[in-house]
Amino acid sequence: MTESRPTVVPGQRSTRQRAAIGDLLDQLDDFRSAQDIHEELRRRGEGIGLTTVYRTLQALADAGEIDVLRTSAGEASYRRCSDTHHHHLVCRVCRRTVEVEGPAVEHWAEKVAVEHGFAQIDHTVEIIGTCSGCRS
Amino acid sequence: MTESRPTVVPGQRSTRQRAAIGDLLDQLDDFRSAQDIHEELRRRGEGIGLTTVYRTLQALADAGEIDVLRTSAGEASYRRCSDTHHHHLVCRVCRRTVEVEGPAVEHWAEKVAVEHGFAQIDHTVEIIGTCSGCRS
């Protein structure tokens, strides 16, 4: 179902821009918007267009290589995560992110949906709070 | 914590436009965007501006009178729900919505967050699938 990280799709070319985005995502640990990432790359001297960043992040998300989260303002943010199914615990102040698992939740969602006659069930679960460091 | 439905806030005036939106929300049973609601009101002959619909829905949401859901496209959609804490099971085709409860999920979210040192914990849980009627 899930494919390993360095997937090489035929017809896909490896460019300097994509490498730069991939490298940056490896270094970051929290969710960042396309503009954040573009800004950071420019700061580091990478010549790259905002459109390219938008498109590349979206492609990575479509390929399942990175996770997408919508901020309350509706802005998309991205993060390189582990391959296994999980959810996120995010600090509303510093955006520190922890991957969490919850088999009980998975089962509950499935059960509730089936009981109501639903199929092809999907779900979103996100926990937001203020981390210990941000409460000083 | 939660206040009952017909809250009268001092300084708040009851207008024809707000009444129309409130009435429509009572009749609808699924999540609708501001533009959906505006369109439906115009179809019914209500003279009302789109800006007013946007603002009123947002105010109702802020007051906790209606629930907000963000579509995958980032668009906000609204629905009048029950007063108790619940989550939603939504059909991705017809948008049919079922309110569901899950005490186990509430506890799990709280526990996981506390274990990682988080406070002021909030969470979002939504289940999406295809309802029986939409599988014919």
Added chain:
DNA sequence: TCCCATACTGACACCGGGTGTCGATAAGGT
């Protein structure tokens, strides 16, 4: 019933995240 301060309305300009276009560029197979 009339008055009036002011909450509300809504047309319009504007904002900002994101997408379509398309000529220029550069992978990478041969």
Added chain:
DNA sequence: ACCTTATCGACACCCGGTGTCAGTATGGGA
């Protein structure tokens, strides 16, 4: 090297939503 074509990125554009502000209407008081 050469050539096909995926990719880039400046730019125009889309669209949901917000700020502005002159005009309107509510509702508490006289």
